[in-house]
Amino acid sequence: MRTRLRYALTALTVPLALAAASCAAPPSVAVVDAESATVDTSDGLVVDGERIADAELFEAARAEGSLSLYSGYVENSEKQVIAAFERDTGIEVNLVRLVPNRLAERVLSEQGAGRLGADVVRTSDYDIAMRMYDAGVFTGHDVPGADSLDDTVRYRDGAFYRVFNPLYTFAYNTVLVDPEDAPTSWEGLTEDRWRGHLGITQVGAGGSSLTLTRFQEERLGPDFLPALADQRPRIFDSSSAALESLARGEVSVATAVVSSVNIAAAKNAPVDFVVPEEGMAAYDYFVGKTTSARHEAAAELFLDWNLSQRGQDVFRQIGEFPARSDVSPPEILGQQLPAADSGLIVRIPPQELIDAAEADQRRWLSLFGYL
Amino acid sequence: MSTLLIRIRRGLPTSVLLLILGVLVIVPMLFIALAAFSSETPRPGSIGLSGLSLDNFAIFGSSQALGAVGNSLLVAGSASVLALAIGCGLAFLAARTDTPGRRFLYFAGIAPMFLPSLVGALAWSLLGSPATGFLNLLLHSVGLNITVNIYSMPGLIMVLALYYAPYAFLLVHGALSLMNPDLEEAAFVHGGTRRRTLRRVTFPLALPAVLGSGILIFALTMENFPVAQVIGNPAQIDTLPSFIYRLMNASPSRGNEAAAVAIVLTGVLLIVTAIQQRAVLRRKFTTVTGKGVKPKKVPLGRWRLPAFAAAVLYFVLAVVLPLGALLIASLQNSPYVASLGQLTEPGALSFYALGELITSDDFLQAARNSVLTAVLAGLIGTALSFGLAYTVYRTGAAGRRVLEFAAMAPLAVPAIVLGLGLLWTWLVVPLPVYGTVVVLIVAFLAVFLPQSYRGVSASILQVDRDLEDSAVLLGAHRTKAVTKVTLPLMRVGMVSTLLLLLMLCMRELSAALFLFTSDTRLLSILIFDNYDNGAMQGAASVSLLYCGVIGVIALLAKSLGARTVDGAR
Numbered sequence: 003m004r005t006r007l008r009y010a011l012t013a014l015t016v017p018l019a020l021a022a023a024s025c026a027a028p029p030s031v032a033v034v035d036a037e038s039a040t041v042d043t044s045d046g047l048v049v050d051g052e053r054i055a056d057a058e059l060f061e062a063a064r065a066e067g068s069l070s071l072y073s074g075y076v077e078n079s080e081k082q083v084i085a086a087f088e089r090d091t092g093i094e095v096n097l098v099r100l101v102p103n104r105l106a107e108r109v110l111s112e113q114g115a116g117r118l119g120a121d122v123v124r125t126s127d128y129d130i131a132m133r134m135y136d137a138g139v140f141t142g143h144d145v146p147g148a149d150s151l152d153d154t155v156r157y158r159d160g161a162f163y164r165v166f167n168p169l170y171t172f173a174y175n176t177v178l179v180d181p182e183d184a185p186t187s188w189e190g191l192t193e194d195r196w197r198g199h200l201g202i203t204q205v206g207a208g209g210s211s212l213t214l215t216r217f218q219e220e221r222l223g224p225d226f227l228p229a230l231a232d233q234r235p236r237i238f239d240s241s242s243a244a245l246e247s248l249a250r251g252e253v254s255v256a257t258a259v260v261s262s263v264n265i266a267a268a269k270n271a272p273v274d275f276v277v278p279e280e281g282m283a284a285y286d287y288f289v290g291k292t293t294s295a296r297h298e299a300a301a302e303l304f305l306d307w308n309l310s311q312r313g314q315d316v317f318r319q320i321g322e323f324p325a326r327s328d329v330s331p332p333e334i335l336g337q338q339l340p341a342a343d344s345g346l347i348v349r350i351p352p353q354e355l356i357d358a359a360e361a362d363q364r365r366w367l368s369l370f371g372y373l
Numbered sequence: 374m375s376t377l378l379i380r381i382r383r384g385l386p387t388s389v390l391l392l393i394l395g396v397l398v399i400v401p402m403l404f405i406a407l408a409a410f411s412s413e414t415p416r417p418g419s420i421g422l423s424g425l426s427l428d429n430f431a432i433f434g435s436s437q438a439l440g441a442v443g444n445s446l447l448v449a450g451s452a453s454v455l456a457l458a459i460g461c462g463l464a465f466l467a468a469r470t471d472t473p474g475r476r477f478l479y480f481a482g483i484a485p486m487f488l489p490s491l492v493g494a495l496a497w498s499l500l501g502s503p504a505t506g507f508l509n510l511l512l513h514s515v516g517l518n519i520t521v522n523i524y525s526m527p528g529l530i531m532v533l534a535l536y537y538a539p540y541a542f543l544l545v546h547g548a549l550s551l552m553n554p555d556l557e558e559a560a561f562v563h564g565g566t567r568r569r570t571l572r573r574v575t576f577p578l579a580l581p582a583v584l585g586s587g588i589l590i591f592a593l594t595m596e597n598f599p600v601a602q603v604i605g606n607p608a609q610i611d612t613l614p615s616f617i618y619r620l621m622n623a624s625p626s627r628g629n630e631a632a633a634v635a636i637v638l639t640g641v642l643l644i645v646t647a648i649q650q651r652a653v654l655r656r657k658f659t660t661v662t663g664k665g666v667k668p669k670k671v672p673l674g675r676w677r678l679p680a681f682a683a684a685v686l687y688f689v690l691a692v693v694l695p696l697g698a699l700l701i702a703s704l705q706n707s708p709y710v711a712s713l714g715q716l717t718e719p720g721a722l723s724f725y726a727l728g729e730l731i732t733s734d735d736f737l738q739a740a741r742n743s744v745l746t747a748v749l750a751g752l753i754g755t756a757l758s759f760g761l762a763y764t765v766y767r768t769g770a771a772g773r774r775v776l777e778f779a780a781m782a783p784l785a786v787p788a789i790v791l792g793l794g795l796l797w798t799w800l801v802v803p804l805p806v807y808g809t810v811v812v813l814i815v816a817f818l819a820v821f822l823p824q825s826y827r828g829v830s831a832s833i834l835q836v837d838r839d840l841e842d843s844a845v846l847l848g849a850h851r852t853k854a855v856t857k858v859t860l861p862l863m864r865v866g867m868v869s870t871l872l873l874l875l876m877l878c879m880r881e882l883s884a885a886l887f888l889f890t891s892d893t894r895l896l897s898i899l900i901f902d903n904y905d906n907g908a909m910q911g912a913a914s915v916s917l918l919y920c921g922v923i924g925v926i927a928l929l930a931k932s933l934g935a936r937t938v939d940g941a942r
Contacts, residue, residue, distance in 0.1 A: 009390065055623075060414050065636045076903060076906060077906050078906060078908065091855065096491075098890055099902070101622065101905065102382040103621070103622050103623070103626045104621070104622070104886070104887065105798075106626065107414070107621075107626060107628070107793070107887065108796075108887065110490060111796060111797060111800050112800065114800070115800035117800060117807065119808060175709070177709055206619060206622065207622070208622075213738065236605075236607065237609060238607070239602070239606050239619070241907075242905060242907030242908075243606075243904075243905075243907060244907075245907045246708070246909050247607075249496075249709060249907075249909075250502070250504070250505050250709060250710075250909070251504055251505045251706040251709050251710075251711070252502050252503070252504040252505060253504075262897050262907065266907070268709075269708075269910070270706055270707040270708070271707065271708050271709065272707065272709045372609075
């Protein structure tokens, strides 16, 4: 037995030795440049000249030292946000990350038991945010300049805020599809040459899919989805899975979220996104401080930072569309994204989305013959 | 008065066991049952019996649900048959034939256990995806115009069978190598041919192990979620677990209907379990007695090499190719590969990402948590299972059938649903357990109770109770008789069970999904999160290291187990 163990250990050292020998970092690009901001903490928290917190709040938050964040946001992106926040403030963020639906289960269960472990909750879907709100998860907090934020950003007297919008469009594999030949519009996806080469995400995947479906019905007309169904696209359970398949070349074109494409491209995936002529769908992400927050000051600071120029810029660099109207849209992978008022960024009002959800879902499922 | 005291004393162990099972299994299932019949998912603070109805079961009127039921039965049935064929065949070759390299055969039989089905499915999607799978690149590069499509019904069945065959192997190998040669020799003496002896004596004696592992594999493949999700979903093949998952993940979540589907699944599998119970309980399968154990080897003649080659083929398909694919995927600098030649270009592969990962806090913490939960759950689970099996098979205690049913029940509950039930349970129970590693251990104990109970009870069925009774007759206290006679005779079964539990806990994902917090993350969670986020390389890298950790544990457990056996000889 002992000799066998030794063989095993010897076998293990080979790859380890190889690892030591060829550890060249692949040529990847940092998505968020956290180091570029200048931070001044002599009197509160001031980043790049913008005052995010006064001395009292900042010191209280520093004394608490950490906060617990429950988030439904894409994990790698949330980690980049956290890294920037930790760098700016020195306050540690403990992340629990689950996809929004499971996050909702978890938060509502913990809330019901009076044991919610989160100081801050971030989730997509107005419906989920409202269920949490109704369960008493959120408590009001005014971020600096709260008065200037309209009611599409600040909800229920500051109980929760819309922070940013991921943009849902389509992307292509740059090895399989020459940029010259890539489709430039949603209608283009219904051309014969894409038949059998498309990937899409199922409607039940969450608020993002429902938003995209509503956008397609509203903007592209009732004939678009049937035409898309005729293309026999491969249907994925989540947009991440679709993007992964796109990167691996299993499909040539797939519906995808700009920020995810941005992050994948930074890791050398041969993918690029399209700003379609008809525009793209923007879905919401909300954040709020919890009633049971044990790190109150840190939680407030986190919210303030999220909605500051600095926080918004971090989301911008990731590839999300900032919620604050005074922050300009990002340039991602060399493409300047259109402005909020260009008519190309389509955000569906939450209530409209909820009202149409059931019918949209039913129609989509029957068109694509899906579960 | 004294008879009353004796009654209480006799009933006490059973009551304690019942209480433990109640907390582990029954309460979470009650929560699930409540969810299935209510319009709201039960939550602490909003539990009530008002508004109960059968509405959630209307989902079985949909063609999708019926299709999922049909697919599940077809997939689980075919995968169990294939897995049994592979596992039993290998076990027979390794335990009872003169096939060369029998130690390798044993290794090949259990090695796929180092690869959790999630990892196996990920690896096979890298290998067999029709457009850019490594196997297809290989086939095309040598000029063959064949395309392997793993995203298909046969692909789904094959992947499941590959990774569930070791369950049959472990149980059947144990039964075959412990078999009393007297019975076979008696057959020979009375003129039985080798073939006839095998058919009429050897195989029937191994039947409880075969039946047990068959039912186990059927249930496990039926509730398997990772393979259905990774391989079945791209082929648009829905099974019950992926159906339940989609219901849970629907927006808004349809947890009540998911619970209704789970309840039906539970009912069906309980019936299957009950049928198998009758088969096992009615007959006596004593194969281990006080006499020496040295079963004869069957000479295979000219079939020795083909048999060996078949075992090698299984090993290559289940272990070598998948690990190779994972290794390449975790070293690739770009996820896209157009040809295999592209991988040999300078800069195409690098250990950088893997090196980063192995030293990252996330990975180290997850590895620590995984090992800790698996070891504790394994030890406690084996001990608990012994208590249960002993009570059921060796005592006349009232309620032993109830104990058995409670112990076997989690088999019929998808781990993901049981996980949700456990979340509700431990949020309501006023003990500071939720959010710690303890709740994960509790979850694993509950989820894998059937497996450990099945393992220990198969082993206890093989030990003649007369041996223990003789010790008592000669003056030993019952406890002493158990520890000095029964347990040592069961050591192979007990160690196998512990090994099985360690493996299962290390591999489990679904049950932990609702119970982990940022500081109690497990390796499996890390992999699924990566896959879920489309980070295939991250998933492949963690998978590779994960297999390494599991392999090391297996080696340690094996050396520990081997020493116990050697020392007792």
